[in-house]
Each structure stands twice: as C-alpha cells, then as structure tokens.
Amino acid sequence: MASTLNGPALAATRAALSAAMADNPTANNANANFDDTEPGEVQEISMEAQAEGIRTVFSDPTNFNVKHPLYSPWTLWFDSPMTKNRNLPQTPISAMPQTPGPMPPTPGVAAAQGWMEDIKRVISFDSVEEFWGLYNNIVPPSALPQKANYYLFKEGIIPAWEDEANKNGGKWSIQLPKDKNRSNVDKMWLYTMLAAIGETFDPSLTTLDPTGSPPNSLITGVIVSTRPQFYRISIWTRLAPAGEDDGSLKERIEGVGRHFKTSVLGYPDNAKLAGPLATEVEFLSHKDSEKKGKGKKIIV
Template sequence: MVSALNGPTLAASRAALSAAMADDNPNISDDAESIEPGEIQEVNMEAQAEGIRTVFSDPTNFNVKHPLYSPWTLWFDSPMTKNRNLPQTPISAVPQTPGPLPQTPGVAAAQGWMEDIKRVISFDSVEEFWGLYNNIVPPSALPQKANYYLFKEGIIPAWEDEANKHGGKWSIQLPKDKNKPHVDKMWLYTMLAAIGETFDPSLTTLDPSGSPPNSLITGVIVSTRPQFYRISIWTRLAPGMPDDDDGLRERIEGVGRHFKVNVLGYTESAKLAGPLATDVEFVSHKDSEKKGKSKKITI
C-alpha cells in the first residue's frame, strides 16, 4: 500500500518508530528473541509514548509531524526591507528559505513590487507551524507599515498571481489603541483557520465528480499601520468573476461570517464601523484596482 504521507513526514514517522523499536529500547521485553512465530510481542505503550516528542514538548528536536492539507509559505516586509540587498526581518531562530520567487503565471507583472518582500520559510506540518510561530515577532511588536503574508506554497501575495487574479479579499481594520492587546491572538486564530482549512465549509462536501472542491483561500495577511491593524483573507474567486456559479456568493459570505464570528470573536450583528475601523468587508481585486466606489459585501 502506498503511504499517504509526504516524504519528510514519512521519514520522521519511520525514525520515531525505529527509535521506539530499537534493540536497546526498554519498552521491549528481554525475551523478545524467544517469541515463537504467530505470538504477539507485548509492548509497554505508556513507556513507548515517552519517547515521542512533539513541538510542544521539544520545539527543536521533535520527532513526530502531523501533515497539513496544503504546504504554506510565510513572507514579510517592512520599511527595513525596502531597497535592501539583504533581508532585515524581525525573524529570530528561523532559517530562511533560499531560492527565487516561484515562477507562476503573473509573477513577472508583480516582480517590481515583490522585490521588497522577503520569503521567510515554508512548512507543511502542524509542528513546523508552531516552531515558526514561536520564533517570530508578533504583529503587536512589528514596526509601522510592516506586513506578514501567509500564502499557500506556490502562490505569491500579489493580485497578479494566477491563483489570485479572479479573487478578492475579506478584511477588517482595527484601531491600534484598542486592539494592541488582542491583535496577536486574532492573527494566530486567522492563521490556524487558514492552515486548518476551516474558512470554507464547502470543503467537507463532494462535487458531482466525487471530489471536494478547491479551497477558496489562497492566503492571509496582517498589516500594521500608524493608527490601525488590518487582517485580510484572500480568496481565489469573487462573485461576478469568470468562474462564478450560483453558490459562489454564498461560499464567499460563509468565509466572511466564519472570519467575523468564529475567528475574530464578534457577534454577527456587531457593527465595527468608525473613523479608523471597518466592518468585515469583501471586495474583489478587480474592483480594488478601479478608482471610485467599489462593490462591497459586508458581514
């Protein structure tokens, strides 16, 4: 049977099993060699479990990984990264992922803007996410005009990317003075909802072909500005775009509702509008590019 785990995850699992079943493993009885064919070897499962290390118990040397539905990449920019040859990120103890930008369609059009954005690291497991999260500066401590971009691997955080060009974004703008104690938790919950694929409930259903639909979510962003924070969820489709269908608006609204109620913790009827705040609003990237009033969906 072919394993459903990817290479790194399978290797980690095999290493953990090999360590647990080694000849000098105290969890295996001394008379293991005397077992007759067909007999079952008794294993002290409680003692064996003590050899399993997760990122929660050992953030550096964990030996068990739980794969995510999709791999993700964290990007970062701030005034310190503008026009610099070397990345000046607030990342500590996290190795940077080398290599050029992924050459997906539309990248050439975004290259100028993307020159200032630094790709930090890619990950594909729960443990690697927490290892990353535990070693980066939280949004509340970032400098003004800094941004974290968490996007699915192979998708760059630009409108021009093939995965984004027909989509849009849900976003909320939060006054800084009232939300500095809360923005870190809001951003964490937003990332967890993204990598856990809970924003789009339709992923739990099957289309006529018997397969789940493609996730609407391409990435999430947190931005710090002099007077507010902004958290955004980018989608690959938007109502009225070429790939629209009868249920797309309902799916888009479901993402915004989940974002507002289950991730940010507001009631659905809460009104957040104000001088520096917005309700949870959706606008397509095409409408964002147009001058004048955009067509918005508000939750």
C-alpha cells in the same frame, strides 16, 4: 502536556491535527524483530510495542520524533520600510515558487516584479510543530514598525494579485483602529493563521463534490498590515463571485467571511463595527479593488 490555547485557537489547532496523518518513523523498527516468521505464517504485532517509541510534541515538547503534517505547506513573507531599497540579498521573482505554468509578461506582472524586490521570504513550513517554532520566534504585529506586513501564503503562491492563484479572486478584510486594538491584534492574527493552516475558513471543504472528492480550498493566504493609525487583517481567496450566476460561489465566499468574523475575530454575527478608522468585515474582488473602491462589496 495541557494546552494553553482556548476558543478559536484550540479549535483551529485541532483541525490542523485532525486533517493530518502523522507518519510513524518507528514502525519499521517495530517490524524488524519478526524476520524469522515462516512463509505463510501471520505474525501478531503488538500495537503497544509499536506506539512505545512514538513521542509527539504534546508528550515530549523538546525531544519529539513524530510531527503532525499540515494539509498544505505554507510560506511566510515580510516587508517593512526597513526592507525597502536596501542592498540586501534579493530573491528574483523567477526563482520564487510559482503556481504551475509561466507568468505571462503583462504590465501587471512587471509591476508585481518591482514590488517583490522589497518583500522577504522568511521561511516555509509543513507541520504544526514548525508553525509554532516559527510563531514563537517572530515579532508580533503589535510590535511591528509602521507600514510593515506579514503575508502567510500557501507554498507556490506569491502574495500578489498577479499570481495565477490570486488573479481571479478577492479578499475579506477588516480595518481596526490601532489605539483600541493594540492588545487584541496579536491574538486576532494568531487565530487567523491557525484557521488558514487548519483549513477551517472554507466550510465547504467538509462536503464532497459529485466525484466524491472535497473541493479545492478557496484560501490562498492571509495578511496582517500595520499602518500609522490602524491594523488591517485580510484573507485572500482564489475566486470571487462575478454576478448573479455565481450564487453558489457567493454563498461559499460569505461562509468564509462569517467564519472570519465570528469564530476567528470573535465578534457576534450581527455586530456592527464601523466607526472612525474602522470598517466592517468586507469582501472585494481584486479586480474591483483596482477601481479604487468603486466595486461592489460583500459585508457580513
């Protein structure tokens, strides 16, 4: 089946596929015909026979039997004015997926608990096929009501600053005027999600640390928000540079921002975007965000 994607979407999808190893549920059946092999005898197995029963979504989009797992499972959350203060079933914060270790009983967590009463957990998924099944059955950002938000976060991470995975991090974000970007925001959000689940935001993941293992991904989640006059797309990170001593981390964070600006949003590297209701692609730590804009921003 020929792909209808192009540019960053195709690249991110390929990254998701290449980062995964598909299980072959027919392998045991292929070996079942060789039970009469004599002890010590090596039986040659036809790879063509093994592959004959494998059907992927690309060869059979309705009856595929092999999925392409993602590097990490993800969860989509949603809220809007219509989900607030409604007598709908709620998921208590204690029952929501958490990062390892209990949440400390701080005032910040209490505030997050109140906010999480309005957010809805839509679904979790862990394969390319399940992602597209979800994406093809939800309302695109351009059609969402005002003040609505989609949050796509790695499973086990709550889309709140107070989560253990987020509290020491920050976010890249861009704000775009609604009237000029209504036709583009759906594509931008799709490419942002694909880059997140394909693990292409963090360029350092392609290198090995001294132990021979790739570093942990900086990305915890991505968000799109609709407001009366603008859209905002954000990428949340688990760490944020705290000073000059964090030079290597700052370089890594800047790599995320440049990839977001050029490969995902499609802007030239030296483009200036600021204007009425618009911002540049900016990074701010969550701790500095609490200072109401007084923190030091990184701009690419």
